[in-house]
Amino acid sequence: MSDAPVLRMESVRKTFGGSVVLRDVDLEVAPHTVTALIGASGSGKSTLLRCANLLEDIDDGAIWLDGEEITDPRADQDAVRRRIGVVFQAYNLFPHMTVLENITLAPRRVHGVARAEAEERAGELLERLGLGGKAGEYPDRLSGGQQQRVAIVRALAVRPRLLLLDEITAALDPELVGEVLNVVRDLKGEGMTMVLATHEMGFAREVADQVCFLDGGVVLERGTAEQLFGDPQQERTRRFLRRIVEAGRL
Amino acid sequence: MTVTEEESGPEGADDKGAPSTAAAGPDDGYVPSQRRLERERHRRRRARRATAIAALSTLVTAVVLYLVVVGAPGWPRTKETFFNGQYAREAFPKVLEGLWLNVRLLLICGAAVLVLGMLIAVARTLRGPVFFPLRVLAAAYTDFFRGLPLIINLMIVVLGVPALRLQGVTVDPVLLGGTALTLTYSAYVAEVFRAGIESVHPSQRAAARSLGLSNRQALRYVVLPQAVRRQVPPLLNDLVSLQKDTGLVSIGGAIDAVRAADIIVGRSLNYTPYIVAGLVFVALTIPMTRFTDWVTARMDRQRAQGGTT
Numbered sequence: 137m138s139d140a141p142v143l144r145m146e147s148v149r150k151t152f153g154g155s156v157v158l159r160d161v162d163l164e165v166a167p168h169t170v171t172a173l174i175g176a177s178g179s180g181k182s183t184l185l186r187c188a189n190l191l192e193d194i195d196d197g198a199i200w201l202d203g204e205e206i207t208d209p210r211a212d213q214d215a216v217r218r219r220i221g222v223v224f225q226a227y228n229l230f231p232h233m234t235v236l237e238n239i240t241l242a243p244r245r246v247h248g249v250a251r252a253e254a255e256e257r258a259g260e261l262l263e264r265l266g267l268g269g270k271a272g273e274y275p276d277r278l279s280g281g282q283q284q285r286v287a288i289v290r291a292l293a294v295r296p297r298l299l300l301l302d303e304i305t306a307a308l309d310p311e312l313v314g315e316v317l318n319v320v321r322d323l324k325g326e327g328m329t330m331v332l333a334t335h336e337m338g339f340a341r342e343v344a345d346q347v348c349f350l351d352g353g354v355v356l357e358r359g360t361a362e363q364l365f366g367d368p369q370q371e372r373t374r375r376f377l378r379r380i381v382e383a384g385r386l
Numbered sequence: 387m388t389v390t391e392e393e394s395g396p397e398g399a400d401d402k403g404a405p406s407t408a409a410a411g412p413d414d415g416y417v418p419s420q421r422r423l424e425r426e427r428h429r430r431r432r433a434r435r436a437t438a439i440a441a442l443s444t445l446v447t448a449v450v451l452y453l454v455v456v457g458a459p460g461w462p463r464t465k466e467t468f469f470n471g472q473y474a475r476e477a478f479p480k481v482l483e484g485l486w487l488n489v490r491l492l493l494i495c496g497a498a499v500l501v502l503g504m505l506i507a508v509a510r511t512l513r514g515p516v517f518f519p520l521r522v523l524a525a526a527y528t529d530f531f532r533g534l535p536l537i538i539n540l541m542i543v544v545l546g547v548p549a550l551r552l553q554g555v556t557v558d559p560v561l562l563g564g565t566a567l568t569l570t571y572s573a574y575v576a577e578v579f580r581a582g583i584e585s586v587h588p589s590q591r592a593a594a595r596s597l598g599l600s601n602r603q604a605l606r607y608v609v610l611p612q613a614v615r616r617q618v619p620p621l622l623n624d625l626v627s628l629q630k631d632t633g634l635v636s637i638g639g640a641i642d643a644v645r646a647a648d649i650i651v652g653r654s655l656n657y658t659p660y661i662v663a664g665l666v667f668v669a670l671t672i673p674m675t676r677f678t679d680w681v682t683a684r685m686d687r688q689r690a691q692g693g694t695t
Contacts, residue, residue: 189596218598228593232611241607242597294598 139167140203142298142329143188148197150183150353157183159353161197165298165346168327172340172361175350176376181333182225184350185300188331189220202297218246221291225303227283229275229290235262236271239290247294254293261289265319281312288319299323301332337380341365349373470658477650477659481666484646489670491564491632491642496625498568503575508610510576511583513601524576531573536631540566544638563635571628578620582613618685622678629674630667643667 143165150158158180165171173181186192188199190206190213199207206216230238239261240254249257262268265285275283284304291299301320305313317339323330324343334340340347340361347364349357349372357370368374455461509517509524531539543566548557556562586609594604636645643666647659 191592191596214595214598214600217596220596222593222596224589224593226589228589230590230593230608230612232615242599245603245607246598290597 141165141200142167142202143331144200145184145188146198146200148184148187148199149195150180150187150192151195157353158187158194161353161355163348163355165329165331167329169329169345170324170343171331171346171348172344173331173333173348173350174335174337174340174376179350180353181350182302183353185222185302185331185333188298189222189300190216191222214246218242218294219297221294221296221299223284223287223291223299223301223304225306227275227280227287227307229283229287231275233274234271235267235273235275235278235286238275238286239293242290242294258289258293261292262286264322265289266315279312280308281315284308284312284316285319288316288323292323297329299328299330301330301334303333303335305334305336337365337377349376351376466656468657468661470656473650473654473656473658474662477647477662480646480650481643481659481663484641484643484663485666485670487560487635487640487642488629488632488667491560491567491635492625492629495564495567495571495632496628498564499571499575499624499628500621502568502572504579506572506576507579507583508605510580511605528573528576531570532577534570536566536570537634537637539570540634540637542566543569544635559638559640560635563638563640567628567631567635571624571631574624575621578617578624579613581620582617583609585616586612615685619678619682622674622681626671626674626678629671633663633667 141164143163145161145163148158148161148163149156161180161184163171163184173184175181183192187194194207197207198205201216201219205211206213229235230241233241236255236258239258240249240251243249243254243257244251259271262271265288267282267285267289270278270282270286275286278286284307288304304320305316308316313336317336320330320332320339321343332340332344342361344361347359347361348355349364349368349370351372357364357368357373364373365377368377458464506524506527509520510528512521540563544559544562547555547562583605590608590612591604594608595601599607633642633644636642636648639645641649643663647663650659651657
């Protein structure tokens with residue numbers, strides 16, 4: 137992991153009104169690695185992802201994408217977002233568009249890809265994610281798992297440098313979680329760089345190269361999955377993991 | 387009598403529906419139990435009773451209304467001045483001729499209102515310091531024209547503008563009346579569009595922006611299509627309203643359905659032509675209203691099926 141990091145955050149601070157949501161957060165994500173953000177609800181995982189994609193302005197600190205500072209006020213925010221794919225917890229598909237239109241919107245309108253070419257790539261991706269026959273459907277005709285896989289295809293269609301996954305299985309019925317996690321596994325196999333916020337500890341342990349435990353807006357502990365789950369150093373990390381184990385989630 | 391049908395409708399459908407579904411149901415040798423048959427008998431009895439009550443109450447209401455109106459001391463005079471068959475026959479073709487002007491006004495003003503309303507609504511949602519004056523202007527426009535009574539707006543435009551005697555500015559009461567209608571209705575429709583834009587969940591915009599779409603592209607491809615779809619019922623409602631308000635251009639002297647009636651009234655001092663014109667407007671509005679109801683119901687059904695979104 138000696139390559140230059142794809143994403144780097146330094147001393148990032150973010151507040152909402154009076155409450156500090158992120159405090160002095162540092163993060164480095166090397167190419168072709170998976171970083172898992174774990175921690176209780178409200179610990180700042182989602183905010184961290186939203187800051188990385190410039191959906192939220194940070195109060196202090198800096199963020200770099202491929203060595204370019206994207207929190208520089210002169211940076212072209214739209215251009216930055218074009219290089220980052222995001223998948224949301226609530227899918228956020230566009231309900232008035234078919235699956236195919238959802239996927240080809242950004243390639244066609246933002247990247248200027250010809251319609252035929254965009255649709256061909258969309259078709260390939262859908263096929264690969266087991267959604268071959270769904271191109272003409274509207275999102276509300278699909279199951280949650282299918283919708284989330286479409287959202288992943290939509291994010292991948294623009295060939296992003298980095299993929300941010302924000303608790304993408306949290307809204308799914310338990311029996312649908314597996315099909316979505318399989319997709320993430322495959323993406324890791326292909327070398328996609330990803331940062332994911334998750335409550336699926338077993339999955340984080342299996343797939344992540346780096347795990348960060350967030351607590352009260354601070355990265356309290358970080359390490360390989362082995363270190364963090366096997367031998368947590370902080371008392372709070374231990375307590376969090378113990379609660380997860382008691383809840384039968386690990 | 388339609389009331390009685392609607393009243394008994396759901397119940398009637400219910401008790402007819404149950405046995406037929408049983409008949410068409412799975413072929414598993416099911417025989418309805420005594421309990422079920424008794425329940426269905428009870429429902430049928432209740433439905434018959436509801437129908438009878440509705441029919442009776444409608445009849446009583448109609449008779450009472452008839453007696454009150456016909457028994458009123460001024461009825462013979464009123465009947466002569468408002469419901470005169472001879473004047474009705476004379477007025478009807480003239481009113482219909484005038485109505486063609488109302489229909490054209492509706493079509494042209496309706497289109498103009500949709501475009502202008504959309505522009506104003508979008509102007510109000512623009513961000514960034516450059517657009518500050520535009521935002522303020524759009525807000526002031528809607529505030530002013532929503533508050534200004536249409537009739538006063540019409541008088542100012544239709545009577546005031548020609549009085550200025552400006553070179554090259556029309557004095558045609560139809561054009562000026564149409565302009566006044568467009569000015570007022572654009573303000574209403576802009577608010578309808580704005581409500582639609584604000585009703586689209588912020589996460590939709592976030593998803594669009596995260597794909598790299600600019601603010602403008604997010605508005606054009608993601609927010610506006612959803613906003614417009616949602617606002618179709620209230621928009622049609624405003625169009626129905628515009629349709630009847632086209633009758634107000636008659637104050638400038640344009641010969642529309644109302645003015646055509648007015649001319650005959652002025653000559654004969656019989657008010658029947660007004661009744662004719664009123665009924666013609668109602669007849670024109672009903673299909674539009676039914677269409678609005680149909681669209682609304684269809685969209686509600688779609689939303690119900692939509693579930694999560």
